[in-house]
Structures are given as structure tokens and as C-alpha cells.
Amino acid sequence: AQSVSQHNHHVILSExxxxxxxxxxxxxxxxxxxxYVQYPGQHLQLLLKYFSGDPLVKGIKGFEAExxxxxxxxxxxxxxxxxxxxxxxxxxxxxxxxxxxxxxxTRLFVKA
Amino acid sequence: xxxxxxxxxRDICQRxxxxxxxxxxxxxxxxxxxYRQQPGQSLTLIATANQGSEATYESGFVIDKFPIxxxxxxxxxxxxxxxxxxxxxxxxxxxxxxxxxxxxxxGEGSRLTVL
Numbered sequence: 001a002q003s004v005s006q007h008n009h010h011v012i013l014s015e016x017x018x019x020x021x022x023x024x025x026x027x028x029x030x031x032x033x034x035x036y037v038q039y040p041g042q043h044l045q046l047l048l049k050y051f052s053g054d055p056l057v058k059g060i061k062g063f064e065a066e067x068x069x070x071x072x073x074x075x076x077x078x079x080x081x082x083x084x085x086x087x088x089x090x091x092x093x094x095x096x097x098x099x100x101x102x103x104x105x106t107r108l109f110v111k112a
Numbered sequence: 113x114x115x116x117x118x119x120x121x122r123d124i125c126q127r128x129x130x131x132x133x134x135x136x137x138x139x140x141x142x143x144x145x146x147y148r149q150q151p152g153q154s155l156t157l158i159a160t161a162n163q164g165s166e167a168t169y170e171s172g173f174v175i176d177k178f179p180i181x182x183x184x185x186x187x188x189x190x191x192x193x194x195x196x197x198x199x200x201x202x203x204x205x206x207x208x209x210x211x212x213x214x215x216x217x218x219g220e221g222s223r224l225t226v227l
Contacts, residue, residue: 032213032214032215034214034215034216036216036218042220043116043218043219043220043221044204044216044218045217045218046215046216046217049214049215051214090154090155092216094213094214098143098145098160098208099157100157100214100216102154102155102156103154104153104154105154
């Protein structure tokens with residue numbers, strides 16, 4: 001079955017630390033890849049997306065993600081996190097046919 | 113982008129009752145979806161709301177339990193019927209815009225607690 005795995009459920013970092021959140025998916029066909037973020041008390045919103053082309057994509061607030069097809073991965077990175085990055089992050093894979101599969105989410109807490 | 117309004121934002125309900133959640137979008141969208149996010153878990157697609165016809169349900173979800181309407185392009189309702197405590201969850205309306213395949217916009221969700 002198609003699935004999306006996020007490696008860490010909870011991550012705690014200090015400000016200025018680097019961040020990498022892992023995401024792997026199981027689907028052999030063409031995919032569109034997304035990271036969504038949910039800040040405390042707010043709705044889910046798009047952080048960045050990959051459809052095709054350069055496998056390194058940049059999103060809002062200094063986030064980037066790299067698509068590695070051979071590893072079925074789409075890891076999210078940020079060189080230096082801020083307290084305001086405290087949120088829950090969801091990796092998602094669109095496999096076509098209006099089907100999007102979400103990972104379980106990673107709760108990030110950044111200590112000021 | 114799209115602004116999605118969901119009502120109610122939260123409710124506490126008694127076992128055996130039903131609750132209808134409304135979703136209104138401020139722009140025309142191609143697709144509307146209903147998701148469920150149970151405590152500590154990821155988002156699970158309940159169904160795709162189809163305009164003017166029966167919704168398309170995912171495995172494990174049935175129309176008798178989660179009837180859905182979509183009378184026009186920008187409005188949909190989800191009813192959670194004959195509720196039990198297991199239905200306590202956040203229910204999310206989501207839309208896909210024309211030309212943005214796979215990219216989803218979400219409402220703020222409706223947090224439902226069933227006693």
C-alpha cells in the first residue's frame with residue numbers, strides 16, 4: 001500500500017540549530033511532493049512543493065527540501081531555526097487521481 | 113490561494129447525535145475534500161465531495177455514517193451521524209484550485225468531542 005513515513009514524531013531544537021526532517025514514501029509512479037506546516041492555533045498551510053525539475057526546492061521562511069528519487073525521500077531542511085518555527089510539519093505525496101497521502105507529522109519545538 | 117471557512121470550529125456532542133459541519137470557500141475550486149485528523153495521528157481522507165452528485169468515499173468510510181453534500185462549487189457539508197466517542201477528532205475541509213494539481217488549501221478545522 002502507498003504510504004508516507006516521517007522519521008521523527010517529536011523534535012526539540014535550540015534556536016540557530018540546523019533542522020532536517022526525514023520523509024520517505026512508498027509509491028513507484030510519478031509523484032508530486034509537499035511539505036505542509038501547522039503553526040499553533042492556525043490552519044495547515046503549504047510550506048513548499050516539488051512537481052518536477054530541480055530536485056532542490058525552496059519554500060517560505062527559509063525552508064528547503066530535496067527530492068531524491070532513488071531513495072524515495074523528500075527531506076525538509078532549514079539551516080538555522082527560529083522560535084517561530086515551532087509547529088507541526090507534514091510531508092505529503094500526491095499520487096494522482098486526487099489522492100494525497102500524508103505522513104504522521106513531526107512536532108517541532110524550538111527553544112528560545 | 114483560497115480562504116476556507118468552516119463552522120463550527122468546535123463542538124461537544126452527546127453520543128448518538130449527529131452534527132453537520134459546513135465549509136465555504138471564497139473562490140471557485142476544482143476539488144473539495146473532507147479529512148479527519150484523530151488525536152496524535154495524521155490526516156486521513158474521508159471522501160471527495162462531488163458537486164451535484166454523491167461523494168466518493170475512501171475505504172473505511174461510508175455514506176450512512178458521513179453523508180456529504182456539495183450543492184455548488186464553493187460550499188460543502190459533512191455530517192457525522194450517530195456519533196460515538198471514537199468520532200472525536202478534527203474534521204478538515206480541503207480544496208484544490210484549478211491549475212494547482214495536488215496542492216491543498218485547508219480550513220481551520222472543526223474539533224469535535226463526543227461524550
